[in-house]
Amino acid sequence: xxxxxxxxxxxxxxxxxxxxxxxxxxxxxxxxxxxxxxxxxxxxxxxxxxxxxxxxxxxxxxxxxxxxxxxxxxxxxxxxxxxxxxxxxxxxxxxxxxxxxxxxxxxxxxxxxxxxxxxxxxxxxxxxxxxxxxxxxxxxxxxxxxxxxxxxxxxxxxxxxxxxxxxxxxxxxxxxxxxxxxxxxx
Numbered sequence: 360x361x362x363x364x365x366x367x368x369x370x371x372x373x374x375x376x377x378x379x380x381x382x383x384x385x386x387x388x389x390x391x392x393x394x395x396x397x398x399x400x401x402x403x404x405x406x407x408x409x410x411x412x413x414x415x416x417x418x419x420x421x422x423x424x425x426x427x428x429x430x431x432x433x434x435x436x437x438x439x440x441x442x443x444x445x446x447x448x449x450x451x452x453x454x455x456x457x458x459x460x461x462x463x464x465x466x467x468x469x470x471x472x473x474x475x476x477x478x479x480x481x482x483x484x485x486x487x488x489x490x491x492x493x494x495x496x497x498x499x500x501x502x503x504x505x506x507x508x509x510x511x512x513x514x515x516x517x518x519x520x521x522x523x524x525x526x527x528x529x530x531x532x533x534x535x536x537x538x539x540x541x542x543x544x545x
Contacts, residue, residue: 405494405515406470407437408447411458413499421454423461429508431465436512443470447491447498 409415415431417424438444446469450458459472471477475492495515499505506514506521513524 404441404443406443406445406492407495407497407515408445408491408493409434409469410496410498410500411446411448411450411462414497414505415462418499420450423457426465427508431462431467433508433512434462434467437515438467440516442515445470445474445491445493446472447493447496448473 412418412420412424414427415434416426419425434444444467446459446462448455448458451473455472459469462469497505497511503521505511510521510524513519514521
C-alpha cells in the first residue's frame with residue numbers, strides 16, 4: 360500500500376510538471392483521482408503514540424498492572440489497519456524492556472519505543488526531545504480521561520471527535536416526534 364502511494368504521487372508530480380509545460384489542467388484531475396485512491400486504499404495512516412501505564416494496563420508502576428479490557432485487541436486492530444504505533448511511556452531501562460516484552464507476548468509490536476522512528480539515535484543527537492511527532496496520542500491523562508477502547512477505535516476508524524460521537528448517541532436517544540399532518544380544513 361505504501362509503495363502504491365509513493366508511486367502514485369511520483370507519477371502525479373511527473374505528469375503535473377509535463378502538464379505545466381504544455382499549459383493544461385491535468386494537475387487538478389490527477390490530484391482528485393489520487394485523493395480518491397487514498398480514501399479507497401486507506402493510505403492516510405496515522406502515527407499513534409500510546410502510553411503504557413494506565414492506558415494499556417492499570418497503574419501499578421513499577422510493576423505491570425492488569426490489562427485494561429480490549430486494549431490489546433484494539434492495538435492489534437490498529438496495527439492491522441496499518442497505523443504506526445509508538446509506545447510512549449515514562450518507563451526507562453529494564454522497566455521499559457519489561458513493558459515492551461509484555462506487549463510483544465500478546466502480539467503487539469510497536470513501530471518505535473519512546474522515539475519518533477526506530478533508527479533514531481538519542482546519544483548522537485544533541486537536540487533530542489522526548490516530545491514525539493505523532494498524529495494522535497492515547498493517554499489516560501487526557502482531558503476528560505481515557506474513553507473505553509471501543510470508543511477509541513471508533514474515533515480513529517471513523518475520524519470523529521469524542522464530541523461528534525456523543526452528539527450521535529444523544530440524537531439516537533431522542534424520541535422521534537411525528538409531525539402532525541395538515542388537514543384540508545386548516
